[in-house]
Amino acid sequence: MPEIAEVETVRNTLKKRILNKQIKEVQVFYEPMIESDLETFKKNFVGESFIDIKRRGKWLIFETEHFYLLSHLRMEGKYFIKDKNEEKGRHEHVIFTFNDDTTLRYSDTRKFGRMNLILKDDLENTECIKKQGLEPGDKDLTADYLLVKFKNKHIPIKTALLDQTIISGLGNIYANEVLFYARVNPLKSACMLTKRECERIVEGAKEIIEEAIRMGGTTIRSYTSSLGVTGRFQQNLKVHKREGEKCLVCGNIIQNIKVGGRSTYFCPKCQKK
């Protein structure tokens, strides 16, 4: 499940492997994956090269001479690098072939991921990029920023943390971990948070994401033939997926509830309402 740290890791590892190789062919095997015009997508990247890979929130931004390829992995998206003659895997939905006969393959068991081709000048005007909130690592992400954003939010703080227009890049796992770090009950209404609590959320988001990126960066499998990314930040999880186990701080039992339809793990004692 690609969280922001894995997206960042994919970005860093792909950068070492695919930059400045001319694209010879683009094949699309699952058309709904392409949100922009399909024929343009298949044609316009041919002859271009990826010259950089950036990231905004959970969006990967592949830069070519004239375009950007925006790629969202959603839950299951992965990139692999294989030789052209290797058989297409069942879940490989988009394949870029380079002039050295290597291929970049987008694989996604659940077909939830999405891609867009946009003109370079349009990046900042593209809806999915424009609406992203502040990154956890952004110095402008402060308690005061959150207080303003949460002011009229009559929704659980857990739900608010998943809102990409407020903080960009947090997923379900990190939202659970950040709230445990901040000692905030996931059901507490966002508009009721104190400045202190917002400060701890900011601190937690920065610290946890930073650590996750660091761990993701050190635990990449050998990727001579593929880029299956499996970060080891799982080892650092304090509440997520730990239902019924003891809280590492107080020994209470970790609970699992649904908040906004999403699995939410928390310690009822450390995170009182």
Add this chain to the structure above:
DNA sequence: AGTGCGACCCGAACGC
């Protein structure tokens, strides 16, 4: 406008 929820997918885990 703000909020809530089903839909999108399909493999894994679970229940009988």
Add this chain to the structure above:
DNA sequence: TGCGTTCGGGTCGCAC
């Protein structure tokens, strides 16, 4: 064993 059911993960679009 084999079947059916539930769940998850991020985001969008529709309904209220």
